[in-house]
Amino acid sequence: MRTADLAAPKVATKAAEPWWKGASIYQIYPRSFADTNGDGVGDLKGITAHLDHVASLGVDCIWISPFFTSPMKDYGYDVADYRAVDPLFGSLADFDALLARAHQLGLKVIIDQVYSHSSDEHPWFRESRSSRTNPKADWYVWADAKADGSPPNNWQSVFGGPSWTWDARREQYYHHSFLKEQPQLNCHLPEVQQALLDVTRFWLDRGVDGFRFDAINFAMHDPALTDNPPVPNPAKRTRPFDFQQHIHNQSHPALIGFIERLRDLIDSYGDRFALAEVGGERAAAEMHEYTVGDDRLHSAYGFDFLYAPALTPGLVAATAAAWPAAPDTGWPSWAFENHDAPRAVSRWVAPDHRDQFTRLKMLLLASLRGTIILYQGEELGLTQVDVPFERLRDPEAIANWPQTLSRDGARTPMPWRAEANDANGFSTGEPWLPLGPDHAGLAVDRQNGDPASMLAFTRSVLALRNGSPALRWGEFVPITADDRTLCFERVHDGQRLRCTFNLSPDEVPLRRHDGAMIETGPVLADALGPYAALIEEIR
Known part of the structure; x- marks a missing residue:
């Protein structure tokens, strides 16, 4: 390995470019980062305790996956209170301390917001399901049964089966794109939009630097509830969801108006950042739609690499070509790994080439035009863990076993110490997911002082990107x-x-x-x- 001056400080962002443009973001999945109270689940204090490690990488920002009050049916992506920290992770005071320490270290902080659905335990839904005439009766997507009692249309849930569940209280079906415990918010309703904007304002007032909007293209449906057409000549299908073209259950054109309202609010707080997650067969087009101009979201990322079975020159070239440096084109973001996809080093290369490929992958990510996102442990070269069925927590993997690769295998605990009786430094209790059998050898303390380690290489790569205007902003x-x-x-x-x-x-x-x-x-x-x-x- 040969590098340029690795001790070079971060390049000063040009006055004409906002901090997030070309930035490196480090994603933290709180359940699996660091546990300070011995319950086997990571918490906010654990994140704060390890922010020095994150800052040492040379990243600009951290993105924290959901830590809000939740029954944890989908591990935080089913929110029961958008303005509160779940006691499992700590308190609002713990979050404030985390935010202050991150800012002290020069790290921006963005947090997840889940606006397409809530938990069925959210007070909004409890009120909505109580009757057809209550003040929040239309805050969720309700519909009558067909004459034969079947669901209103053919829409399917991502996690398996119809995306409609019968509710005896209202004698109607409610819509859910994911679990039945994640009812769909009716974002067509101005009152719902305003309630979500108020949530956005709450966290902006608290000092966050921006948001990652989860599954944002699911936030609006076709009010006519039109059936989705089938997929013509499909490849292998592992879920009912894969049988349809998702034209009517998501991505309604009116969503643009809500996105513009979000951007207007976020801009009123100055130097903030709005990042969209966009999945599905129209992801590329929708990423452009949601980021074009100066009044929509700042950036978006899709699953071009996250779900790719192989990393090929053609894939990278074609994906990059779709985002030219043109006035009418937005700014992309890229991730090779995250909490929703198996670890890339286990997807893309045979074990005998893994060490070398891991370095190449990091250098390639840092060379792409756009904002880049590293997932916790990616700097160590962590591999996918084979979690046995009886230890699975991921509802999608359980529902679609054995067809769907488990997201749990990328959510296992972060290894901080190689020689430790406390789950590799993660927790003094039993971890919520099993440890990776080869992860102790990749632990932070083992790599930290080794100039030939993957961790040292990651730092050198990010130093190069930070010090090179061409890599950060170039065509x-x-x-x-x-x-x-x-x-x-x-x-x-x-x-x-x-x-x-x-x-x-x-x-x-x-x-x-x-x-x-x-x-x-x-x-x-x-x-x-x-x-x-x-x-x-x-x-």
């Missing part, structure tokens, strides 16, 4: 994308960087220049070895 210029080699340039304000990656287990030819800044793997005078990469400055 993406494709050069080569064949079966094995990916080559592109990043160009900005006189700086030109050539980025070359061998995404294969074979040696490939290389034409070197003189300005090597960072390399990984066997980089020869005229060839790149298996899963090797090189970034050079072209003068």
Whole structure:
């Protein structure tokens, strides 16, 4: 490994560019980051205790997955109180302390907001289901049964089965895109939008630097409840949800108006950031729709890489080409790993090439045009854990067993210490999910003082990105994308960087220049070895 000056400080963000543009964001899944009270579940104090580690990576921001009051049917993505911390994670005072410490370390903080649905234990839903005439009767999506008693239409839930559940109190069905315990909010209703905007304002007043809006394209449906058409000539289908084109159950055009209201509120607080999660077959188009111009969300990310079965030159080139540096195009964000997808090193490469590929993957992520998101443990090279069926917590994996790869395998506890009786430094209690059998050898304390470790390499990669205007903000210029080699340039304000990656287990030819800044793997005078990469400055 050869790198440029790794001690270089973070580049000062240009006055013309907001902090989030080209930033590196570190995602924290609270249940699995660090536990301070011995109950086997991570908490806010655990995050605060380890923020020095996060800051040492060179990231700009942390994104914290849900920590709000919840019955935990979907582990926090079923919110019962948008303005309160679940006692499992601590208190609002603990969050305030976390936020203050992060800001002290120069880290921005964004938090999840789940506005397409709530928990069925939320007071709004309890009132809504109590009658057809109460003040919140229309705050959720209710519909009468068909004449034969069946659900109002053919919409299917992501987690399996119809997306309608009968409620005896109202003698109607309610809609839920995910679990039946996650009823769909009726975001067409101005009162619902205002209530959610009030939640947004609550956290902005508390000092957060922005939001990641979960499954935002699910937030509005077709009020006519039109049936979805089937998928023509589908590939293998593992869930009823996969049989349909999701035209009418999500992504209604009126959603743009709500997005613009969110952006207007967020902008009124100054230098804040709004990031959308967008999934589905129209994700690419919707990411553009939700980020175009100056009055919608700042950025969006999809599942181009998160669900990709392989990392190929063609995939990277095509995905990058969809986001040109054009006035009418928004700003993308990218993630290779997160809490919803199996660890990339276990998806994309055979075990015998894993160590080398892990470094290449990190360097490639940091070379992409856009804002990048690292998932906790990615800096260590953590692998996917094979969680046995009897230990699964993920409702999607349980419902669709054995077809769906478990999200639990990417949610296992963070290993802080290699030699420890306290679950690798995660907890003094029994962890809520099993430890990765190979994760002790990848623990933070084992890698921290090793200049040849994946952790050290991650720090060097982010230092390079932070110190290179071309990597942070530059245009993406494709050069080569064949079966094995990916080559592109990043160009900005006189700086030109050539980025070359061998995404294969074979040696490939290389034409070197003189300005090597960072390399990984066997980089020869005229060839790149298996899963090797090189970034050079072209003068």
